[in-house]
Structures are given as structure tokens and as C-alpha cells.
Amino acid sequence: MTNSLWTTLKHLAVVQTGVTLSGEGDPSLPEWPYLRVANVQVGFVDLTEVKTLRLAEDAAASFTLKRGDVLMTEGGDIDKLGRGAIWHGEIANALHQNHVFAVRPGARLLPEFLVYWLDGPVARNYFRLTAKKTTNLAATNKWTLGNLPVACPPIEDQRRIVAYLDQQTAEIDTLIEEQQRLIDLLRERRESATRSVLLRGLDSGVPVRHSGSDLLGQIPSAWRLVPTRYLCTITTGGEDSGNASIDGKYPFYVRGREILRSDDYAFDGEAVMTPGDGQGGTGKVFHYFSGKFQAHQRVYVFTDFHGIDGRYFYYYLSTFLQPIALAGSNTVTMESLRRPLLAAFPVAVPPLEEQRKIVKYLDQQASKTDTLITEVRRFIxxxxxxxxxxxxAAVTGQIDVREAA
Structure with a gap:
């Protein structure tokens, strides 16, 4: 970078470590708000929930944040490690815990320039090479952070670079947000269309009747409302996630969204799966599969379908289980599902031939929507x-921001 001085972060800023939490603290001591790892996001500080601690005033002074501090987390996902967010003094006298670094730039370094530098290739490669890695996580420390190489241009050049990047990245960020809203809209439209077809069918002109369920409302007169226990067998898997095999031959359905692999199988046939609890998947994660597979001991497996198409049941269960079964229960939470609730879950059942037409239609619509979402994601x-x-290009001097402005 032209006119830039290569140095390390410790010569440009003070790296301040945070307070170590220890119990509830002495109730006679002053109470202070403090920032945790959960508060420090990439590019911004999330103040939705700010906790407090009790600490003596002289001790708190060592961990107090100042306007312009760049907050960085000690550990986390490798792609987020080493990225910063600027503290603008939103909360007075806020402290930070020991898993959050407060980098306080000196007179030669703008906080805004540092945040952009942390997004550049030198910093990204540095943290990838120096991080201590465990499964899916990485960590750094004060010494490593202090030795981060920084190409530091004169302060006026930093201001020009920041102004240029603020304008350029704002335009790109707005475009990304618009595309993300498009994805949300496509999903909402698909979900709305799916609900409509599963309750009204493909022919809007057929006679209808009340289903007997206030939550479902009207359904075509020729359809039946049948409890799930009369349509299939409900069981659970018997395996534990710890027995998964990376190179296993068979899919292994567990309590989360990820599908693992297994060396053996317990089921062979058409099935629908949903977790009974755990990992935020309850009432939200559903799988359809036909063939040999393994299932976790807390995953419900619906098999041996009679009078209902297995894939139609998959669409119906994944669409209505959460809003109908869980909303209608006073004893079941989003953290758990019980077999009696699933057995009594009402399904609007059309004639089999109509079910197959609905499945074909929904498969086609899902494919079209997924293709569009894939294209939008690629654009993002x-x-x-x-x-x-x-x-x-800007922080490494590959472009002259004065000419580009």
C-alpha cells in the first residue's frame, strides 16, 4: 500500500481483556451492564439482551468500554473470528467479559479503518493460520491479536478509504438485503400455496364442509379428517448420534437438520421423520425418505402408510404439525413432542388418486421455487x-480511492 507503514496491531492500539465472571457477586457492590460474546456480531453490536454484574468501582475501571473501541470475540466460527464491531457508547459505563476483546485504536488508526482491515485478506488469512481450532470452532488470544500485521496509511488516507467503502458497501448491502427479502417472499408464497392445496385441493369449485376442526376450517366434502394413528405406524429410532459414521452407507436421521451417515440400518421402506425434541428441530424439521436408513432414538418415524400417500403425509405433517398440534396443546412445548399428540393429529385425507395429483403439483412448485432461491442465493x-x-482493493492500496470517488 502506497505511503503505508507495515506494523502490528499492538503498536497501533491497546488490546484490553475483559472481566472474568464469578458467581452473582457481592450484592453490596455497584451493578454494571456488560457485553457477552452473544452481543458482539459481525459488524454490529446486538443490545437485545444486556446482562449485568456486580463489581467494585476501581476494578470495573479496567474493563470499561470507551466510544470507538473495536469489539472482537475470543472464539467462535472460523469465518467470524477476527471480525470486529465498533462500540459507539450506546450504554453508559458498560463493561465487557473476558471472552470479548476491546481493541482501543491510538491516534494513528481509525476504528472504522481497522474494522475494514479485519475484513481484508491479510487479517482473514492471519486468523485462519493462527487460530486454535476444535470441531467447528476456533479461538485466538491477546498476544496473537496484538501481532496482527496491519498496513497503516496516513490518517487522512484512512478517512478517504473509509468514506469510499462506506458508500460502496452500503449499496451492496442494500442489494443483498433486497435479495434476502425476495427469498423470504418466495418461501412465504410457497408455504401459503401449500397450505391452500392441502386444505382445498386443486379444484377450487368442489363442495366444501366444515372439517370439525376450528384450526383447519373447511375442507372438500369428499375428504375425511383422520387421526394419524389410523394412517400409519408411529415408532422411534433406536440409535445414538455418537454412533454415526462419516463414511456410513446409510442416511442417519438425528434430532437436528443435518443428516448423518450410519454403517447399518434399522428401517427399510417409505418413511417420514421428525425429531421428538432437541436442537431446535421440534415441529420444524421433517424428512421424507424411501429405502434403508437409520434413525436417532428420539426421532419419530412414520411408516407402513395405508390409505394415504407417504409423500402427501410428509407435506401435510410438515405444514400443519406446528401450527395445529402444538398450538392446540397446553402440555406440549416446542421442546418436546409426545406420541399421543402425534397419534391424535388430524389429517385431511383426499382420495388416493387426488393425493397423488396434489403431491405431483407440490413437487413441481417446490422444484421451481428451489431453483429460483438457488439463483438468488448465487446472486447474493x-x-x-x-x-x-x-x-x-481499498485497504491494500490496489485502487486509488480519490480517483474512484
Missing amino acids: ELARERRAALIT
């Missing part, structure tokens, strides 16, 4: 790559 990915390239 390219926009993010463009954003990263701009930051790289």
Missing part, C-alpha cells in the same frame, strides 16, 4: 464476493 454470493474484493 457474487455480491458478497464483490464486497470483499472492494474492501481488499
Whole structure:
């Protein structure tokens, strides 16, 4: 970078470590708000929930945040490690815990420039190489952070670079937000259309009747409302996630969204699966599969379908289990599902031939929507790559921001 001085972060800023939490603290001591890892996000500080601690005033002074501090977490996902968020003094006298670093730039370094530098290739590669890695997580420390290489241009050049990147990245971020809203809209439309077809069918002109369920409302007169226990067998898997095998031959359905692999199988046939509890998947995660597979001991497996198409049941269960079964229960929470509730879950059942037509229609619509979402995601990915390239070019002096402005 032209006119830049290569140095390390410790020569440009003070790296302040935070307070170590120890119990509830002495109730006679002053109470202070403090920031946790959960508060520090990439590029911003989330103040939705700010906790407090009790600490003597002289001790708190060592951990107090100042306006312009760049907050960084000690550990987390490798792609987020080493990225910063600027503290603007939103809360007076706020402290930070020991898993959050407060980097306090000196007179030669703008906080805004540092945040962009942390997004550039030198910093990203540095943290990838120096991080202590465990499964899916990475961590750094004060010494490593202090030795981060920084190409520091004169302060006026930093201001120009920041102003240029603020404008350019804001435009890209707005575009990304618009595309993300498009994805949300596509999903909402698909969900709305799916609910309508599963309660009204493909022919809007057929006679209807009340289903007997206030939550379901009207359904076609020729359809039946049948409890799940009369349509299939409800059982659970018998395996534990710890017995998964990376190179296993068979899919292994567990309590989360991820599908693992197993060396053996317990089921062979058409089935629908949903977790009974755990990992935020209850009432939200559903799988359809036909063939040999393994299932976790807390995953419900619906098999041996009679009078209902298995894939139709998959669409119906995944659409209505959460809003109908869980909303209608005073004893079941989103953290658990019980077999009696599933057995009594009412399904609107059309004639089999109509079920198959509905499944074909929903499969086609899902495929079209998924294709569109994939295209939008690719656009977002390219926009993010463009954003990263701009930051790289600006902070490393590959473009003259005075000419580009």
C-alpha cells in the first residue's frame, strides 16, 4: 500500500481483556451492564439482551468500554473470528467479559479503518493460520491479536478509504438485503400455496364442509379428517448420534437438520421423520425418505402408510404439525413432542388418486421455487464476493480511492 507503514496491531492500539465472571457477586457492590460474546456480531453490536454484574468501582475501571473501541470475540466460527464491531457508547459505563476483546485504536488508526482491515485478506488469512481450532470452532488470544500485521496509511488516507467503502458497501448491502427479502417472499408464497392445496385441493369449485376442526376450517366434502394413528405406524429410532459414521452407507436421521451417515440400518421402506425434541428441530424439521436408513432414538418415524400417500403425509405433517398440534396443546412445548399428540393429529385425507395429483403439483412448485432461491442465493454470493474484493482493493492500496470517488 502506497505511503503505508507495515506494523502490528499492538503498536497501533491497546488490546484490553475483559472481566472474568464469578458467581452473582457481592450484592453490596455497584451493578454494571456488560457485553457477552452473544452481543458482539459481525459488524454490529446486538443490545437485545444486556446482562449485568456486580463489581467494585476501581476494578470495573479496567474493563470499561470507551466510544470507538473495536469489539472482537475470543472464539467462535472460523469465518467470524477476527471480525470486529465498533462500540459507539450506546450504554453508559458498560463493561465487557473476558471472552470479548476491546481493541482501543491510538491516534494513528481509525476504528472504522481497522474494522475494514479485519475484513481484508491479510487479517482473514492471519486468523485462519493462527487460530486454535476444535470441531467447528476456533479461538485466538491477546498476544496473537496484538501481532496482527496491519498496513497503516496516513490518517487522512484512512478517512478517504473509509468514506469510499462506506458508500460502496452500503449499496451492496442494500442489494443483498433486497435479495434476502425476495427469498423470504418466495418461501412465504410457497408455504401459503401449500397450505391452500392441502386444505382445498386443486379444484377450487368442489363442495366444501366444515372439517370439525376450528384450526383447519373447511375442507372438500369428499375428504375425511383422520387421526394419524389410523394412517400409519408411529415408532422411534433406536440409535445414538455418537454412533454415526462419516463414511456410513446409510442416511442417519438425528434430532437436528443435518443428516448423518450410519454403517447399518434399522428401517427399510417409505418413511417420514421428525425429531421428538432437541436442537431446535421440534415441529420444524421433517424428512421424507424411501429405502434403508437409520434413525436417532428420539426421532419419530412414520411408516407402513395405508390409505394415504407417504409423500402427501410428509407435506401435510410438515405444514400443519406446528401450527395445529402444538398450538392446540397446553402440555406440549416446542421442546418436546409426545406420541399421543402425534397419534391424535388430524389429517385431511383426499382420495388416493387426488393425493397423488396434489403431491405431483407440490413437487413441481417446490422444484421451481428451489431453483429460483438457488439463483438468488448465487446472486447474493457474487455480491458478497464483490464486497470483499472492494474492501481488499481499498485497504491494500490496489485502487486509488480519490480517483474512484
